[in-house]
Amino acid sequence: MTQPTRIEAARHRAAGAKELAVALAVAGFIAVLLLARAAHPGHGTSSSSSGGSSSTGQSQSQSESSDDFDFGSSSVAPSTGGGAQAQTSVS
Amino acid sequence: MGVDVLVCGATDEEHAAVRRLFDEHDRVFSRFRPESELNRVNRDPSEVVVLSPLFASALRSALGAAAATDGLVDPTLGRAIEAAGYDRDFALLVDDERPPGAPVRGRWRTLRLSSRLLSRPPGTALDLNGVVKARAVDAALGLTAGDALVAAGGDVATRGGAVVRLPGEGSLRLLAGGVATSGTTKRRWRRDGEVQHHLIDPRTGRPAASRWDEVTVAAGSCVAADVAAKAAFLLSKDGPDWLDERGLPGRFLSGGEVVPNRAWTEALLEHEQAA
Numbered sequence: 001m002t003q004p005t006r007i008e009a010a011r012h013r014a015a016g017a018k019e020l021a022v023a024l025a026v027a028g029f030i031a032v033l034l035l036a037r038a039a040h041p042g043h044g045t046s047s048s049s050s051g052g053s054s055s056t057g058q059s060q061s062q063s064e065s066s067d068d069f070d071f072g073s074s075s076v077a078p079s080t081g082g083g084a085q086a087q088t089s090v091s
Numbered sequence: 092m093g094v095d096v097l098v099c100g101a102t103d104e105e106h107a108a109v110r111r112l113f114d115e116h117d118r119v120f121s122r123f124r125p126e127s128e129l130n131r132v133n134r135d136p137s138e139v140v141v142l143s144p145l146f147a148s149a150l151r152s153a154l155g156a157a158a159a160t161d162g163l164v165d166p167t168l169g170r171a172i173e174a175a176g177y178d179r180d181f182a183l184l185v186d187d188e189r190p191p192g193a194p195v196r197g198r199w200r201t202l203r204l205s206s207r208l209l210s211r212p213p214g215t216a217l218d219l220n221g222v223v224k225a226r227a228v229d230a231a232l233g234l235t236a237g238d239a240l241v242a243a244g245g246d247v248a249t250r251g252g253a254v255v256r257l258p259g260e261g262s263l264r265l266l267a268g269g270v271a272t273s274g275t276t277k278r279r280w281r282r283d284g285e286v287q288h289h290l291i292d293p294r295t296g297r298p299a300a301s302r303w304d305e306v307t308v309a310a311g312s313c314v315a316a317d318v319a320a321k322a323a324f325l326l327s328k329d330g331p332d333w334l335d336e337r338g339l340p341g342r343f344l345s346g347g348e349v350v351p352n353r354a355w356t357e358a359l360l361e362h363e364q365a366a
Binding site: 081086090 | 094100152155156158159224240242244245247253255256257258261262263264265266267268271273274276278305307310315316318337338
């Protein structure tokens with residue numbers, strides 16, 4: 001079995017380095033793509049892991065659609081004396 | 092909006108601002124102005140429409156009311172109210188021998204509102220009058236700086252206290268918040284000999300059948316009181332308990348009989364004992 005020449009060994013190392021560079025470029029591209037998608041407010045699959053607000057587009061719409069509606073509490077008392085007056089009635 | 096507006100305790104500038112506010116609400120939300128935003132949105136065949144800030148805010152409030160009442164106060168009943176025959180200004184409405192149109196049930200859950208973008212299924216007709224008048228009363232009170240009272244079409248809000256006369260007889264002192272009354276003793280007409288009215292039950296798409304003639308509720312704001320009064324009316328016999336579960340005082344009127352819920356009785360009793 002013959003040993004590879006120095007030129008063949010150099011070619012082999014160059015080919016390996018080229019494959020590594022391509023793999024790193026592809027991995028970098030995919031990483032940037034995923035980060036961009038995750039950061040986009042309209043993206044429908046990302047979600048917050050903090051347990052706070054959800055970042056999914058669908059959930060955002062639904063939460064806006066059903067805003068909290070607060071009945072609150074009034075303060076009423078038996079009618080006494082004068083002051084401003086109004087009538088509540090069916091209109 | 093077709094109602095008298097009473098404002099007490101406001102300056103001239105505040106009065107003018109309140110007038111502009113109600114005029115704007117009428118221009119935007121009227122069902123009887125062809126050029127109103129409500130009618131433009133309802134006519135628009137697009138699935139997605141861009142709303143004005145005021146319209147989007149009111150719709151957001153209406154959707155919140157729908158969620159809080161499990162859909163009893165529903166903003167998608169525009170077709171249902173027209174099917175019942177209320178398709179023009181009430182002053183122009185006359186009894187009609189034609190039968191009512193097909194019922195249209197509420198479908199508020201199909202609406203998607205994101206900021207000012209609304210998407211809805213084709214054929215959906217909004218009617219925001221379930222919240223718009225009371226919201227306008229709250230907003231008008233917000234335009235005043237001192238103690239004031241605003242009342243429009245039976246919806247009342249105050250800062251600093253006011254005497255509110257009640258349906259039937261009696262009155263109470265509203266110290267803070269709002270009071271509103273819903274019912275069917277007005278705005279009634281006939282279709283094919285059958286009495287119709289404007290309070291549509293979204294579960295049937297027809298004018299509601301309730302044991303109550305009128306329901307009066309006090310809450311933290313006028314719009315909250317109005318929404319709660321409508322829901323309690325639609326819930327019929329379950330209305331008093333529904334209000335009690337939310338700590339809301341309610342007064343129910345049926346054939347001249349007055350039925351207060353527990354929260355109403357306790358609220359008034361509490362103040363009497365404190366005095």
